[in-house]
Amino acid sequence: MQQTLDWIDWTVLAITLLTIVGYGTWKTRGSKNVQDYVRGGNSTKWWTIGLSVMATQASAITFLSTTGQAFSDGMGFVQFYFGLPIAMVIICMVFIPLYHRLKVYTAYEFLENRFDLKTRSLTAILFLIQRGLAAGITIFAPAIILSVLLGWNIVTLNIVIGVLVIIYTVSGGTKAVTVTQKQQMFVIFAGMLAALFVVIDLIPDEVSFSEAIDIAGATGKMEVLDFSFDLENRYTVWTGLIGGTFLMLSYFGTDQSQVQRYLSGKSMKEMQMGLLFNGLLKVPMQFFILLVGVMVFVFYQFNPAPLNFIDSSTQTVLASPYGDDYRELQNKQEALFEQKKKLSLEYGEASTNRAVIKDQIAVLDQTEKTYRSESKFLIKKAIDAEYASAYNNLSSELEAIEDKNSALYNEKSIALKSLYGDAAKDTLTNDRDYMFITFILNHLPKGLIGLLLAVILSAAMSSTASEINALATITSIDLYKRNLKEDKGEHHIVNMTKWFTFGWGIIAIIIACFANLAENLIQLVNIIGSIFYGNVLGIFLLAFFFKHIRGNAVFIGALITQVLIIGLYFLDNAGLINLPYLWLNLIGCIIVIAIANVLQFFSGHKKTQH
Structure with missing residues (x-):
């Protein structure tokens, strides 16, 4: 049976979302130059950077899929994030000082200075492909679930979420995204805390919180650490520390949707403190979200649960x-x-x-x-x-x-x-991704349902806004402006960036309308990232640490690597090999570095012979 919302929930949901959109549009209206529109005028404080970085990563998928993951498999998924603090330290020591010194608008400007235009363009295009797909999924994830449970039209939901994001992102650019993400993170934290307290309260009075943890532990749900080297297991300490570190290095160090968040900082110190703040808070936040899912599991030990959470x-x-x-x-x-x-x-x-x-x-x-x-x-x-x-x-x-x-x-x-x-x-x-929203609709009090729906939609908006903002910036700065024959001025570039923002927003909506749900949405997003991120990270590491490597070797090596990684993924998907997707980050990084070095060696060898 499809659920209907009470007027109180509609009111809470509407006021929350419209306030966020209205505030973001009003607060950041009138950006006149590229510095303001793309880098937020370099006025962002460290705590705002930290919250913005977290909000960019914390999409609706995080709350729907992570809680479902915990309900089914327990707390072990938190190991996926173990590499994040390590990655934050490396980015603060290596990436940020370089970006700050060069005063770049995008991460890929540096690659042209180091290699050549075609390498910069290829890396930018790889970003556009994977992040463009991910932007559609971040809209589609909450839309399809809400459409099934509430009977709302999925195309209408995709359009509503996309249009709300487009309004303030086109209007204020990077600053609008950053300002609204602070409000969105407040809503997210408040909603998830309320959900945890309510689910614990709904567990029978004779069962204390520690006893609820014991009950979850009896089914293996509280097993956080897995030190095995079993490739059959996607989530272990080692995949998190090794594969996760490389994925997070790629994501936070080279993905423009994240790089743009901290490039808006007031100073290099503010940028670094913002990322370290994210590194300290992100793992506990994911642990907390997983714990909510585990507590919902315990709740269903005392209350009947459907065989499948999709009523239709x-x-x-x-x-x-x-x-x-x-x-x-x-x-x-x-x-x-x-x-x-x-x-x-x-x-x-x-x-x-x-x-x-x-x-x-x-x-x-x-x-x-x-x-x-x-x-x-x-x-x-x-x-x-x-x-x-x-x-x-x-x-x-x-x-x-x-x-x-x-x-x-x-x-x-x-x-x-x-x-x-x-x-x-x-x-x-x-139905794993439907579990938490089904619990919300069936068991939470009126008003709180509206707040939790606002959490889901706010998370979708925050991550989508960052993505289309970054996609537009890359298209404008790395492709459009770089290939202009003449300088058309700041006003023209700002206007074109706004049009690109609008265009990518429309593309994200279209992808959302044609997307299909995978076994687990959060895995789908990470799989898409893992296919591309290792290659991109390898290109940046070549630029940082291999001073003898030239552009041609990197460009050819990156093309070959991308074909190989896509091939490896499909071989694993077909069951012909056993390779958890997180390892694609490490493998892609190693392959592109190795191929580029080999190509450069033979290129230099031929020149010497000549």
Whole structure:
């Protein structure tokens, strides 16, 4: 059943979002030159930089997907961020002093000074590809989930989120993004704190917070550290410290959506303190968000949970030939819930035999996971049958249309293509990202629901604003302005940057409208980054530390590396090799450095022979 919001929630949601957009537009109106529009007039304090950097990374995906990750797999995902503090220190020591000394508007200006124009342009284009895709996903993530649960039209949601972002980002540029992100982070922190206190309060009175932690621990949800070298496990201490460090170095050191945040600082010291502030706070923040997900898991040990958190999927399978099988699973889960609730209460109260009860809880948890897996299989079969029927009907309708150039024929053709092999079917089975929002809508008090929806949409807006602001800056400074035949002045560049901001905002909305949900959204964003970031980081490290390397060797090496990394990802995705995506950052970085050195050696060798 789709949820409806109370007027109080609508009021809280509308006031929160409109206040943020209005304040950002009013506060930063009238940027007249490139320095103000692109670098925020270099007036940002360190705490604002730190919050802005965090807000850029903390998209709606962070809150929907990370809590779902904790609900399913526990706290281990926090290891993904272990490399972040290390990366912050390296960036403060190496990247920021260089960027500050050269007074660059973008990270890629430096690459032309060091190598040549084509290397700068290639790196900028790699950024535009991966960040353009990510911008669409940050809009799409909350839109598709809210559309399924609330019955809101997904295209309308994509447009509303995108347009709100475009309004203040076009108006005020970097300063508008930074100013609004402070307000957005306040809303985010307040909303998540409120959610944690409420979920703890909803757990039975006889179960204390420490006992709730014990219950989560009985199912392995509190296992934070994994020191194994098992490549089957995506999240270990080593993938976080090694792969995570390289990913964070690439993201915070070379991704313009982040670089632009700290380049707006008043001084080099403010920039460095802002990043260190982020390094100190980010891991605890992610731990806290995961803890919220774990507490929701504990809540569902004492309250019935659906087999699948997407109600429309449940209705589809119940109405299908597989409905009886699904009802049987629901009955099994109901019986399991009563056992689970009884054991959880016993575990919280027991002073002896806790080890025995813990083992029993772990067995029940594993059984429930099996039921959930079986339910997804049945839902997938039901949806496949539904899609096959729709596909056959559309095929018949197409054959009956005589005019193959008519609007009706084109409309039916597009609908047919969207059904064939459509990954959207996975959207209706992979419910992990729906867990937290379902909990919010069903169990939180009125008013707080509106605040939590504002958290999700604020996070989507903050990260999307940073992304389209950076995309426009790169397009304007690294591609458009650099290739102009004559200097057209500051006013012209500011206007063009505004148009590019508007254009990238529209592109992000379009990508969001055609995107499909992956198994886990936060993983999808990180996968996209990992495919490109290692290569880009390697280019920058070549520029910093390999003084003998020239532009041609780097350019050819980067092209070869990108093809190889994309190939490795698809081989892993096909199951032909076993390579967790975080390692692509390290591998891409090493490959481009190695190839560039080899190419430079042979180039220099040939010149010597000549």
